[in-house]
Amino acid sequence: MTGIEITHLVKQWGELRAVDDVSFTVDEGTLTVLLGPSGCGKSTILRMIAGLETVDGGEVHIGGRNVTRQDPAERGVSMVFQSYALFPHLNVRENILFGLKVRRVEPKERESRLTNAVRMVGLEALLDRKPAQLSGGQRQRVALARTVVANQPVCLMDEPLSNLDAKLRAEMRDEIHRLQRSLNLTMVYVTHDQTEAMSMADQVVLLKDGQIVQIGSPGELYEQPATDFAAQFLGTPPMNVLPIAELETQDFTSDGSCFLGIRPEKIRLADSGLAVEVSAVDYMGAETVLRLRHHDNTLMARIDGRTDAVPGDHLHIVWSREDVHLFSKEGIRLGDR
Amino acid sequence: MHPAYNLMRHVYGWLLLTPAAILLIAFTHYPTVATFYESLFSKGTAIRPSRFVGSANYQAMIEDPIFWKVLVNNLWFAAGTIPVSVALAITMAMLVNRSLPGRSFLRMAYFTPTILPMIAVANIWLFFYSPDIGLIDQILGWFGLPGHNWLGDPATVLPAIIVMTIWKEAGFFMIFYLAALQNLPPELEEAAKLEGASRWYYFRRVVFPLLMPTTLFVLVNAILNSFKLVDHLFVLTKGGPDNASNLLLYYIYENAFSYFDTNYAATLTVVLLTMLAIMALAQFFFLDRRIHYR
Numbered sequence: 071m072t073g074i075e076i077t078h079l080v081k082q083w084g085e086l087r088a089v090d091d092v093s094f095t096v097d098e099g100t101l102t103v104l105l106g107p108s109g110c111g112k113s114t115i116l117r118m119i120a121g122l123e124t125v126d127g128g129e130v131h132i133g134g135r136n137v138t139r140q141d142p143a144e145r146g147v148s149m150v151f152q153s154y155a156l157f158p159h160l161n162v163r164e165n166i167l168f169g170l171k172v173r174r175v176e177p178k179e180r181e182s183r184l185t186n187a188v189r190m191v192g193l194e195a196l197l198d199r200k201p202a203q204l205s206g207g208q209r210q211r212v213a214l215a216r217t218v219v220a221n222q223p224v225c226l227m228d229e230p231l232s233n234l235d236a237k238l239r240a241e242m243r244d245e246i247h248r249l250q251r252s253l254n255l256t257m258v259y260v261t262h263d264q265t266e267a268m269s270m271a272d273q274v275v276l277l278k279d280g281q282i283v284q285i286g287s288p289g290e291l292y293e294q295p296a297t298d299f300a301a302q303f304l305g306t307p308p309m310n311v312l313p314i315a316e317l318e319t320q321d322f323t324s325d326g327s328c329f330l331g332i333r334p335e336k337i338r339l340a341d342s343g344l345a346v347e348v349s350a351v352d353y354m355g356a357e358t359v360l361r362l363r364h365h366d367n368t369l370m371a372r373i374d375g376r377t378d379a380v381p382g383d384h385l386h387i388v389w390s391r392e393d394v395h396l397f398s399k400e401g402i403r404l405g406d407r
Numbered sequence: 408m409h410p411a412y413n414l415m416r417h418v419y420g421w422l423l424l425t426p427a428a429i430l431l432i433a434f435t436h437y438p439t440v441a442t443f444y445e446s447l448f449s450k451g452t453a454i455r456p457s458r459f460v461g462s463a464n465y466q467a468m469i470e471d472p473i474f475w476k477v478l479v480n481n482l483w484f485a486a487g488t489i490p491v492s493v494a495l496a497i498t499m500a501m502l503v504n505r506s507l508p509g510r511s512f513l514r515m516a517y518f519t520p521t522i523l524p525m526i527a528v529a530n531i532w533l534f535f536y537s538p539d540i541g542l543i544d545q546i547l548g549w550f551g552l553p554g555h556n557w558l559g560d561p562a563t564v565l566p567a568i569i570v571m572t573i574w575k576e577a578g579f580f581m582i583f584y585l586a587a588l589q590n591l592p593p594e595l596e597e598a599a600k601l602e603g604a605s606r607w608y609y610f611r612r613v614v615f616p617l618l619m620p621t622t623l624f625v626l627v628n629a630i631l632n633s634f635k636l637v638d639h640l641f642v643l644t645k646g647g648p649d650n651a652s653n654l655l656l657y658y659i660y661e662n663a664f665s666y667f668d669t670n671y672a673a674t675l676t677v678v679l680l681t682m683l684a685i686m687a688l689a690q691f692f693f694l695d696r697r698i699h700y701r
C-alpha cells in the first residue's frame with residue numbers, strides 16, 4: 071500500500087493562496103500528472119508531498135500513514151528536479167550513490183543497485199564523468215538512476231523534461247514511463263505540457279489558480295472537459311469555444327447554454343453551413359490548420375492534408391451534433407448534445 | 408602567410424600589450440629587481456659610501472636574532488589568525504545565508520569591522536586592551552578578577568593582536584563565502600534532505616567541496632595579509648614589548664625608516680617576497696588539483 075492521498079491541501083504565500091483546498095488520490099503503481107498553466111501551484115503541491123514545503127492546511131498521506139508533518143527523508147519518496155540537482159563536484163557514480171551512502175547501505179548492496187540502475191538507464195560508459203561533462207539527456211538519466219537506486223515506492227518529478235529538446239523529450243518520456251511501470255512506482259509528475267500528460271498519465275489533475283479544475287483519465291479530460299478552461303487547455307490546436315448567441319444556428323438557445331465548444335478536428339468544410347472567412351492557413355504536412363473568422367470570433371479547423379483555401383476566402387463549415395460541447399455562461403459543462 | 412602581414416600581427420600584439428606591460432614593469436618588476444640589487448650593497452654613511460658586499464647582508468640577517476624572532480612571531484600570527492578567521496567566516500556566512508528576520512542587518516554587522524579604517528580599528532581595540540580602564544579589564548573587574556596589561560606583557564601581546572585581526576578579517580572573508588553560497592542552487596540541499604543527509608553531512612560532502620575555490624582565494628589573501636600587517640602594530644604596540652609583537656613587514660619598516668638601513672631592509676624584503684611567492688605557488692599547485700571549478 072503506497073498510494074498517496076491528499077486532502078484539502080492549502081498553501082498560503084502571504085496574500086496569495088497558491089494551493090487552495092486540493093484533494094486527490096494516487097493509486098499504488100499509477101502515474102498521476104499535475105497539469106496546469108505556469109504559476110497554478112503544481113510545484114508547490116509536489117513539494118508539499120515531498121515535505122520540502124510546509125503545509126498550511128489539509129493532510130498528506132503516503133501508504134496510509136499521515137506524513138503531513140514528517141521529515142522528507144522519512145516519507146519514502148524520491149524526487150527528480152527540473153534542474154536535476156546533480157552535485158557538480160561528484161562524478162556520475164558518486165552522484166547516484168550519494169543517497170545510499172547517507173543511508174549507510176552496505177557497499178555490496180550499493181554496488182549491485184548501482185549496476186542495476188545504470189544498466190536500466192544506459193549510463194554504463196559514463197560513470198566517471200562529472201555532470202558538467204554530460205549532455206542534458208545524460209544528466210537527466212543520472213537523475214533517474216538516482217531515483218532507481220533509492221528504491222523508494224513513491225517518485226515525484228517536477229517538469230523533468232523541460233530542459234530537453236523535442237526529440238529527446240519524447241524519448242525520455244517513454245523511458246520514464248517504462249521505468250515507472252517496470253518498478254511499479256507510484257508517481258506524481260508535474261508538467262505544463264499537455265502532450266506529456268496525455269501520453270503518460272493514468273490520471274490527470276488539471277489545476278488553475280491553485281484549484282482543481284478536473285480530475286480524470288486523459289480520455290475523460292479530452293472528451294468531457296468540465297469547463298471551458300479544461301476544453302481549451304487540452305488539445306492542439308485548442309477547442310473552439312463560441313458564444314451561441316452569435317451563431318446563426320438557433321438549435322441550442324432553448325436550454326440556457328451560452329457557449330458552444332467544438333474541437334478543430336471535428337470541423338468539416340461544406341457547401342453550406344456557418345459562413346466564415348479564412349484569415350490564415352498553416353500547412354503542417356499531414357494536416358492543415360485553418361484560422362477562420364466568424365463575426366468577431368476566431369475559430370480553428372484542422373483539415374487532413376492540404377487545401378486550396380487562401381486568406382480572404384469565404385467558406386462554409388459544419389459539424390456533427392454529437393461532437394458539440396455545451397458550457398454555461400460561467401463556463402461549466404452542461405452535458406453532451 | 409604573407410611575411411609583411413605576419414609582421415604586422417606581431418606589432419599589433421605587442422602594441423596592445425604595451426600599456427599593461429609598462430605598468431607591470433615599472434611598478435612591480437623593476438622595484439623587485441632594484442630591491443634585490445640594493446640588498447647586495449652595504450649601508451652607506453657620510454664617511455663610508457655604500458659598496459658592493461655580496462651576500463654579507465644575508466649573512467648578517469641569519470645571525471640577527473631579531474629577524475628570527477620576528478619570523479617565528481609571524482608564523483604564530485599566521486597560524487593563529489588564518490584557520491580561525493576562515494572557519495568563522497564560513498560559519499557566519501552559513502548563518503546569514505538563511506532566511507531569518509533582520510538578515511541584512513546581521514550581514515552589515517558582520518561586515519562592519521572590515522569597512523572601518525585600520526587606524527580606527529586599532530584605536531577601538533586599544534581602548535579594549537588598556538590596563539584597568541579598558542573594556543576587558545572593566546568586565547573582569549565586575550567578576551572580581553584582576554586586570555592585566557594585555558599589550559604590555561610579552562606573553563599576551565601577540566594573542567591580543569591575533570584576536571583583533573580575526574575580528575577584522577572574518578567579516579571580510581565572510582562576504583566571499585556568502586557570495587559563493589548564494590551561487591549554490593537550493594535544489595542541492597533539497598535533494599540531500601530527501602535522502603536524509605544531516606546538515607553536517609551536507610556541509611561536509613557538498614557545501615565545503617563546492618566552496619573550495621573560494622577557500623583557496625581566501626587562504627591566499629589571508630596569508631598575504633598576515634605577512635603584510637603594519638598599521639595595527641604602528642598604533643598598538645610598535646612591535647613591543649621587546650619585539651614580542653613585531654612582525655616581518657613592521658621590522659622592515661623599522662629598518663628602513665627608523666634605522667635608515669635601507670640595504671638591510673631590502674635584504675629582508677627579498678626574503679619576504681621569496682617566501683610569499685613560494686607559498687602562493689604551493690597553494691595553487693597543491694590545492695588546485697583537488698578543487699572543483701565550475
Ligand SMILES: Nc1ncnc2c1ncn2[C@@H]1O[C@H](COP(=O)(O)OP(=O)(O)OP(=O)(O)O)[C@@H](O)[C@H]1O
Nearest residue numbers: 083086088106107108109110111112113114115262
Ligand atoms: N517561495 C515562494 N514565496 C512566495 N510565493 C511563491 C513561492 N513559491 C511559489 N510562489 C507562488 O505560488 C504560486 C504557485 O507557484 P508554483 O511554483 O507552484 O507554480 P507552478 O505551477 O509550478 O508553475 P510553473 O509551471 O511555472 O513551474 C505562484 O504564483 C508563485 O508566484
Ligand SMILES: [Mg+2]
Nearest residue numbers: 112113114228
Ligand atoms: Mg513549477
